[in-house]
Amino acid sequence: MKLNLIVAMASNMGIGFKGTIPWRLKKDMALFAKLTKWTKDNSKRNVVIMGRRTWESIPERNRPLPNRLNVVLSESQQQIDNTLTCKSLESALQLLQDPLYLNQIENIWIIGGASVYKEAMNHQSCHRIYVTHVLEDFECDVFMPAIDQGKFRLVSDPMVPQDADEENGIAFEVKVYEKV
Numbered sequence: 001m002k003l004n005l006i007v008a009m010a011s012n013m014g015i016g017f018k019g020t021i022p023w024r025l026k027k028d029m030a031l032f033a034k035l036t037k038w039t040k041d042n043s044k045r046n047v048v049i050m051g052r053r054t055w056e057s058i059p060e061r062n063r064p065l066p067n068r069l070n071v072v073l074s075e076s077q078q079q080i081d082n083t084l085t086c087k088s089l090e091s092a093l094q095l096l097q098d099p100l101y102l103n104q105i106e107n108i109w110i111i112g113g114a115s116v117y118k119e120a121m122n123h124q125s126c127h128r129i130y131v132t133h134v135l136e137d138f139e140c141d142v143f144m145p146a147i148d149q150g151k152f153r154l155v156s157d158p159m160v161p162q163d164a165d166e167e168n169g170i171a172f173e174v175k176v177y178e179k180v
Helices: 028-038 052-057 089-096 115-123
Strands: 005-010 015-016 043-053 068-073 085-086 105-110 126-134 152-155 166-168 168-177
Touching: 005 028, 005 115, 015 052, 028 043, 028 105, 028 126, 028 166, 028 168, 043 052, 043 089, 043 115, 052 068, 068 089, 085 089, 089 105, 105 115, 115 126
Parallel strands: 005 105, 005 126, 043 068, 043 105, 068 085
Antiparallel strands: 005 015, 126 168, 152 168, 166 168
16 A cells, blocks of 8 residues: 655644644645545545654544544554554555455555654555645644655656745745656
8 A cells, every 4th residue: 555645834844833733724624525525435534644743733623534544653552542542654565465454445645743654654565645735834843854856856746736825924835746
């Protein structure tokens, strides 16, 4: 199974501040939902894999993310209701190979945080990185690892808008990077 990463990051590579996203872009959140929910086969659903702090940053009323299998990575493996909890990305991917899950899953999306992104980018199954480039700097305390231009190339995806956009005075554009 191929891994897709999805992230919004500021010009300074920031992705979070004090457990929240430092900007509000409804269009980007709608794209996130569309991409992470959409399947070709209506009998299947997608997986979203995230670290524990990313899970905790999602407002409680929105957890688990609906219409997706939520997998939370946690060293303690303390069980979280209505999710799969795994110790590591590798153990999550192994668990998802079980026929119980494998036959129900179409896509796997990595949704954060920074250490999970870094590990997934280096994983042999990494396929694409969907990046919303927020075209300004924000104060952040969590940063996206650099995307190695030698390992990833820009591609287009018909589900992703091609033009830059603006919302709440914040300019942004979405780029898709595919592993070479």
